[in-house]
Amino acid sequence: MARPLVADIDLDALRHNYRLARELAPASQAVAVIKADAYGHGAVACARALEALPADSRPPAFAVACLEEAESLRRGGVKAPIVLLEGIFEASELERVDALGLWMAVHSEWQVAALLAYRPTRPIPVWLKVDSGMHRLGFSPEEAVTVWQRLAVASECAAALHLMSHFATADALDGQYFHQQMSRLRALAEHLGAPLCLANSPATLARPEAHGAWVRPGVMLYGSDPLEAPSEASRRLRPVMTLRSRIIAVQELAAGEPVGYAGRWRAPRPSRIGVVACGYGDGYDRHAVDGTPVLVAGQRVSLAGKVSMDMLTVDITELPEAGTGTEVVLWGNASNGEVLSVDEVARYCGAISYTLLTGVLPRVPRRYHERS
Ligand SMILES: Cc1ncc(COP(=O)(O)O)c(C=O)c1O
CATH class of the missing domain: 3.20.20.10 (Alanine racemase)
Structure with missing residues (x-):
């Protein structure tokens, strides 16, 4: 199996968002x-x-x-x-x-x-x-x-x-x-x-x-909402990029065991840690703090430990059904319809969506999708 990390690009969502811009400024060229x-x-x-x-x-x-x-x-x-x-x-x-x-x-x-x-x-x-x-x-x-x-x-x-x-x-x-x-x-x-x-x-x-x-x-x-306070219109934006990967290994840890570089995160209880194929060498922001949301099997879990170059680690203790091969969404749309916005992830990184999106490196294959 190839490395599972991809950036899925939804071209229908791009067109939808462009149409929204035109609808909001009907007398302007966009x-x-x-x-x-x-x-x-x-x-x-x-x-x-x-x-x-x-x-x-x-x-x-x-x-x-x-x-x-x-x-x-x-x-x-x-x-x-x-x-x-x-x-x-x-x-x-x-x-x-x-x-x-x-x-x-x-x-x-x-x-x-x-x-x-x-x-x-x-x-x-x-x-x-x-x-x-x-x-x-x-x-x-x-x-x-x-x-x-x-x-x-x-x-x-x-x-x-x-x-x-x-x-x-x-x-x-x-x-x-x-x-x-x-x-x-x-x-x-x-x-x-x-x-x-x-x-x-x-x-x-x-x-x-x-x-x-x-x-x-x-x-x-x-699909990113740049407003300090979301508006009715901005809530209609649809994410275009989904940064998607999978769990490639699981660690069962005793309470008190550290995870990753510098042992920044320590298991507060017996914990299951999912190791995800995505790191700062792909553009995922290494400033992401413990607790940064990640979707595993479409459910929100937390980043646990510092982001490495090629991997990051998430606490999947509450998701016993998750294991090697389970889908992970770093931002965008999960297969079950759950959405994690890049804007929210950016806030946990002390960043903005612009840097996260432009920061996805060429190593990550872009996969384009369109229905219309
Ligand atoms: C001159 C100029 N116009 C338009 C834009 C688009 O801005 P935004 O991505 O916030 O819509 C930018 C973005 O940096 C810009 O520099």
Whole structure:
């Protein structure tokens, strides 16, 4: 038998989540963010699954972080426009942007200069990035006015100008900083008459006032709920990845016996420990504490002991029927219908779903499933 660890990817759930994003922002176009290999799910497979939706409901564009990611999508046969969310990293990339029909964010003066000096075969659609308060990338609202005007007159280089910005706190219950960012953007957009692309997943789910011409959902497409407090809409998300394995050995321990490195967990009573084929060498977070939930035969049990490179250990004392070969779900859907969300697991790791999902390493085979 092959090593049993796999990442099962449910492409129907991906389509369901994308449809939900569209339903929540019906007046916006929804670009599907599939950077970082579609948050660890496989960008080509995910893009192709979304492109297979009916013409009136498929993503009009995909978004990635860099040219290399866009090239890999084009090699994989993806035809739709692809936006580079950070634009180019050096001027020489413009030739490939042009050849591959990509769109690009522009966040720095050197990118503007490079674009204006370049003669593309067709004007390149540009999303001008404004720093409305995230303080990561983008022009200040004041600078953005002049850059917008320079790009607008250079219609032989730049086309379909949009204003783009990113929220620092759209997920938080306290909307104060979000509203501050929003009011700066609204003023700028009104001044320029510019279409907006602002909303990440939390804003798509919970901030309708941020739904501009475009929304830009990422993590919600994969079924993770980014909101500080789940909403009616976010509860409709379906997990796309199930990280699934099996018990490969069982240890019967006397009370007081330690388990794993440093003996972090000690049996409080005579205990049965299931050894699971999954470790930090697969991307499972080694910061997971004792008590982190794991589904064994679809029932919640607790991680017991430090995560090793290739294995982890769970307390199955309460599950006498579990043994070697029993199904284990680290997150996602168990065969009996139980669900363990990656968001919950992330909380036990002091992490976020984004790092857990993007952290699943290439050693773990992705297995794709779809009914429709
Ligand atoms: C510029 C930009 N837009 C959109 C997204 C998607 O965000 P989320 O995954 O929270 O929906 C990201 C994610 O990092 C981003 O950096």
